[in-house]
Amino acid sequence: MSGPSTRAPRAGEPVLIVDRLRAYYQMKYFGIDREVKAVDDISLTVNRNEIYGLAGESSSGKTSFIKTIAAANRPPLNVVSGSVRFSFLDRDIHALSQEQLAATRWKHLSYIMQGSMNVLNPVRRIVHSFVDFASPHLSLRKGDFQFAVEAHLKRLHLEPSVLRAYPHELSGGMRQRVTIALATICKPEFIIADEPTTALDVVVQKGVLGMIREIQREMGSSILFVTHDMAVHANMTDRLGIMYAGRLVEEAPTAELFANPLHPYTRHLIQSLPRIGDTSPKKALEGTPPNLSAPPPGCRFHPRCPLAMDICRREAPELATLRPGHRVACFAASPAVGPTGSDAPAEAA
Numbered sequence: 586m587s588g589p590s591t592r593a594p595r596a597g598e599p600v601l602i603v604d605r606l607r608a609y610y611q612m613k614y615f616g617i618d619r620e621v622k623a624v625d626d627i628s629l630t631v632n633r634n635e636i637y638g639l640a641g642e643s644s645s646g647k648t649s650f651i652k653t654i655a656a657a658n659r660p661p662l663n664v665v666s667g668s669v670r671f672s673f674l675d676r677d678i679h680a681l682s683q684e685q686l687a688a689t690r691w692k693h694l695s696y697i698m699q700g701s702m703n704v705l706n707p708v709r710r711i712v713h714s715f716v717d718f719a720s721p722h723l724s725l726r727k728g729d730f731q732f733a734v735e736a737h738l739k740r741l742h743l744e745p746s747v748l749r750a751y752p753h754e755l756s757g758g759m760r761q762r763v764t765i766a767l768a769t770i771c772k773p774e775f776i777i778a779d780e781p782t783t784a785l786d787v788v789v790q791k792g793v794l795g796m797i798r799e800i801q802r803e804m805g806s807s808i809l810f811v812t813h814d815m816a817v818h819a820n821m822t823d824r825l826g827i828m829y830a831g832r833l834v835e836e837a838p839t840a841e842l843f844a845n846p847l848h849p850y851t852r853h854l855i856q857s858l859p860r861i862g863d864t865s866p867k868k869a870l871e872g873t874p875p876n877l878s879a880p881p882p883g884c885r886f887h888p889r890c891p892l893a894m895d896i897c898r899r900e901a902p903e904l905a906t907l908r909p910g911h912r913v914a915c916f917a918a919s920p921a922v923g924p925t926g927s928d929a930p931a932e933a934a
């Protein structure tokens with residue numbers, strides 16, 4: 586049984602709406618309750634036919650966030666509040682039964698996890714993964730199913746002979762291509778990809794990224810594309826969200842974000858990118874990412890921020906729209922507060 590589908594959205598209409606989502610790891614540690622606030626009050630929208638990128642350093646909560654969106658979170662990672670709504674479901678994804686979720690996965694929503702071996706069964710030939718995941722959704726007779734799988738592989742420039750291979754017989758890049766073929770064979774409306782090319786060398790990475798773009802254009806699906814690699818975002822994504830310590834701190838169309846970053850953390854991420862001919866030393870961000878079981882009060886970035894003001898230590902900035910389609914959570918970017926406002930930092934005065 587499927588989660589009841591609603592009408593298909595037109596290009597530009599939202600496919601995913603996440604509203605004030607909080608998801609915490611809730612554990613007992615030597616008898617004491619401990620909460621890691623990995624996803625803390627995130628709201629965002631992904632439209633039809635767009636690639637939305639999510640960036641941020643390691644441990645900023647990217648994987649926890651997308652696991653929660655896909656309802657692939659398991660205890661101790663629990664949804665504390667907020668909602669996750671897809672256009673092809675008539676209710677919050679967390680309100681679906683396990684049966685309805687199974688009917689939604691692969692057909693409407695695919696999740697390409699970090700490391701293809703999570704999906705491919707290591708002791709069975711690749712063809713069995715296609716049969717297990719795709720045949721319940723495609724409702725084709727055996728011969729037709731085989732034909733459809735081979736045609737899909739060919740469209741993605743893969744030889745049908747990979748179906749007879751065991752995962753360990755393929756290179757890392759080839760395995761990731763097979764995983765993407767598996768994730769797209771049912772033409773899902775929404776694809777979530779978590780660091781899909783991080784483990785691959787640069788040349789192979791380029792091929793796999795090209796393949797994802799090609800198939801997205803062809804199918805018109807939406808992709809939530811997660812990587813810490815800003816150079817990949819610059820080449821792949823239409824819009825980009827920056828996560829820091831469990832929160833979304835900036836969001837804009839990718840070109841606008843690179844041309845006009847408003848959050849000090851985003852500026853740091855962009856300035857750290859290597860540029861041809863630039864041999865100047867890159868300044869590392871001082872300090873370490875905060876402990877998410879006891880995050881700093883106010884703006885979570887304030888202990889590392891060169892622009893921190895008094896207000897930043899007391900209050901958490903809201904994500905506010907400061908330019909068309911450009912949201913940022915930073916007092917220094919707000920015209921009412923700084924850096925020309927009354928609470929300007931000593932360094933910027």
Ligand SMILES: Nc1ncnc2c1ncn2[C@@H]1O[C@H](COP(=O)(O)OP(=O)(O)O)[C@@H](O)[C@H]1O
Pocket residue numbers: 610621623641642643644645646647648649650661877
């Ligand atoms: N199974 C877990 N139990 C407790 N804390 C976890 C677990 N997995 C991740 N975390 C914590 O959640 C935070 C976010 O991690 P994660 O979502 O993996 O970030 P990212 O994908 O950006 O690297 C980190 O502080 C991490 O230590």
Ligand code: SF4
Pocket residue numbers: 848849850884885886887888890891892893894897902914915916917918
């Ligand atoms: S709100 Fe304050 S501490 Fe946070 S990023 Fe902006 S200036 Fe820095």
Ligand SMILES: [Mg+2]
Pocket residue numbers: 647648649
């Ligand atoms: Mg991760």
